[in-house]
Amino acid sequence: MWHQQEIHLPETPRGFHLITNDIARALPCLAECSQGLLHLQLMHTSASLTLNENSDPDVRHDLDAFLRRLVPEGLSYFRHTLEGPDDMPAHVASSLLGTQLCLAIRDGRLALGTWQGIWLGEHREHGGSRRILVTLTGC
C-alpha cells in the first residue's frame, strides 16, 4: 500500500513542539498497516523535525536554548541577512537537525520508543504555518 497526503500545522512560537498526536490523528489509514514506514518531509528550510523526549517540556526548552547559543543572531560573517537576524540561524538549525524523518509502523501504529515523540522545531520568530508531506508504504 501507498498513501500520500499533506498535513498543515498552524503557526507556533519559536522553539520545539510535540506533534506526535497531530501526525497520528491526521492518518487514520495507519490502522490498516501491519508493518511499514511512514516518511515525513517538512517542506521548509527554517524549521526541523526530530525525535526526542516526549514527557518533560524542559527538554524542549533546553535544546532550543542550546541552539540559540550555538548559532546566535548577528554573526559578523553571515552574508544572508536580508530576511532578518533569525533567518540564517534558522537555516543552520534546519540542517543540523534535519527536515525529514522515516518512522517504523507496527500493528497499525507508530512504533516509537516509550519516551520518543515527534518534535517540530520552529526556528523563526514568525515562521507561519508549516506543511509536512507524508508518505506511507507498508502491508
Added chain:
Amino acid sequence: MWHQQEIHLPETPRGFHLITNDIARALPCLAECSQGLLHLQLMHTSASLTLNENSDPDVRHDLDAFLRRLVPEGLSYFRHTLEGPDDMPAHVASSLLGTQLCLAIRDGRLALGTWQGIWLGEHREHGGSRRILVTLTGC
C-alpha cells in the same frame, strides 16, 4: 517483501561503537533481498545512530571528544537536570546526530561505501541496553 524485528544491543560505555556486524548478523533475511531499504530506528532519546568511518577507532574517540565539549555537562541554563548531568547533553547529541538511518540493500547485502560503518552513539554514562527496531522492504 517486508520484514520487521527488534535487535537488542548490550550496554556499552559512553562513546561511539561500530555495530555494522551486529546488524548484519542479526538479519540473515538480507540475503533474500536483491534491492531494497533497511530502516533502523533506535528506540531511545539519549543515544544516536550515524554512519561514519569504519577503520580507525580514533575517529570515534574524536567525535565523542568533540561532542563532550560542544555540549558540556552542567550548563547553567539547562532546566532538565533531575536525571543527572549527562542526561540533557545526551538528548542534545541524540537530536544532532539522529536516531534513525535508512540504508540501501544491494545484492543481498548492506550497500555501504568502502569506509562506511554503522555507529551507535551512547551518550549516557550508564545508558543500559539499547533496542533498535529494524524494518526491511525490498524485492
Added chain:
Amino acid sequence: MWHQQEIHLPETPRGFHLITNDIARALPCLAECSQGLLHLQLMHTSASLTLNENSDPDVRHDLDAFLRRLVPEGLSYFRHTLEGPDDMPAHVASSLLGTQLCLAIRDGRLALGTWQGIWLGEHREHGGSRRILVTLTGC
C-alpha cells in the same frame, strides 16, 4: 517498482553545492512514479547531504563558514590527524549533517518545498569525485 543506480558527482571545492538538478536529470525513471520514496546514500564519510535553501548562494556560504568555526582544524584533542588537518573536521560535519536523505516523489517528480534544494556538503579540501547510491521505490 524498485530501481537502483549510482550517480557520480565530479570533484567540487570545499563548501556546499546545489545538486537537485544533477539528481533529477540522472533519474528519468522518476517520471514513471506517481507516489514513492527516493533514497540517496552518499558512499563517503567526509561529505554530507542535506536539504536547504535553493536560491541565495550566501546561505550555502554561511553554513560552511559556521561549520568551519564550529569544528576548526587542529583541535588539540583530535587523535585522527594522519590524513590531514581537514579530515577529522570533515568526519564531524558528515555526522552532524548526515549522509542519507529520503525524499518524497509525487506525480513523477521530487516533491520539494518551494525553497528546498538538495545540497552536497564537501567537507574536504580535495575530496575527489563523490558517489551517491540511489534507491527508488513507489507505484
